[in-house]
Amino acid sequence: MKFSVFHTPELTPTQNAADCAIAIDVLRATSTIATALSSGADAVHVFSDMDKLMHQSEALPPEKRLRAGERGGSKVEGCDLGNSPLDCTPELMTGRHLFISTTNGTRALQKIQASPTVLAAALINRKAVVDYLVEHQPETVWIVGAGWEGSFALEDTVCAGAIVQSVAERLGCSLEELIGNDEMVGAISLYQQWKSNLLGLMYHASHGKRLLRLDCLEDLKYCASLDTLNVLPIQREIGTL
Numbered sequence: 001m002k003f004s005v006f007h008t009p010e011l012t013p014t015q016n017a018a019d020c021a022i023a024i025d026v027l028r029a030t031s032t033i034a035t036a037l038s039s040g041a042d043a044v045h046v047f048s049d050m051d052k053l054m055h056q057s058e059a060l061p062p063e064k065r066l067r068a069g070e071r072g073g074s075k076v077e078g079c080d081l082g083n084s085p086l087d088c089t090p091e092l093m094t095g096r097h098l099f100i101s102t103t104n105g106t107r108a109l110q111k112i113q114a115s116p117t118v119l120a121a122a123l124i125n126r127k128a129v130v131d132y133l134v135e136h137q138p139e140t141v142w143i144v145g146a147g148w149e150g151s152f153a154l155e156d157t158v159c160a161g162a163i164v165q166s167v168a169e170r171l172g173c174s175l176e177e178l179i180g181n182d183e184m185v186g187a188i189s190l191y192q193q194w195k196s197n198l199l200g201l202m203y204h205a206s207h208g209k210r211l212l213r214l215d216c217l218e219d220l221k222y223c224a225s226l227d228t229l230n231v232l233p234i235q236r237e238i239g240t241l
């Protein structure tokens with residue numbers, strides 16, 4: 001396996017998709033998607049366009065669907081939910097389809113949707129993603145950070161490092177064997193530096209600060225915890241996990 005990290009969807013190559021592509025938006029889209037599926041959602045449908053989301057979700061009756069929309073960290077008017085994973089309770093999610101559109105995370109997923117295998121990873125479901133990688137050992141793996149409007153995000157990068165560090169430990173191989181680009185080296189170093197204080201890293205991250213201004217400390221704490229959910233969001237058809 002060779003892992004390459006791309007910090008934003010914009011920096012991700014459009015040609016030669018990897019055997020496996022992983023989208024990461026720790027704050028908060030992939031944390032929310034993992035939580036929704038772990039709480040019993042039947043499926044998560046991902047959209048970058050809010051109008052399309054509204055239109056396509058009409059196909060299901062209101063008791064079978066939930067609409068989640070986030071722009072600039074806040075809930076989009078007319079949606080049932082914003083993008084807080086803490087809202088994805090079993091009471092709300094069980095047996096329903098979640099239709100979601102967020103500023104950056106859903107764009108990252110859409111950027112890689114042509115790969116044969118598409119996963120959504122966050123710190124909370126890191127182990128489930130690593131289990132999949134260790135079992136299937138795809139030759140090339142791209143890890144795509146959602147970033148924020150085209151810029152690097154610390155929390156997505158640290159999660160990429162956490163995944164690859166764990167793969168190396170599980171396979172008993174050197175990190176060198178797994179590294180596909182310089183960004184991957186940076187991601188591993190970042191994880192090694194912050195692994196015992198992931199919440200502390202969130203306080204340094206610009207999007208962590210933005211969410212704190214929006215009063216989302218509990219979300220930050222939840223998203224900073226490692227290996228708490230055993231769920232693997234995997235694309236079943238384009239745009240649906």
Ligand code: 3SL
Nearest residue numbers: 027028029073102104105
């Ligand atoms: O950018 C995104 O996709 C979101 O995850 C941002 S937020 O955490 O909901 O503000």
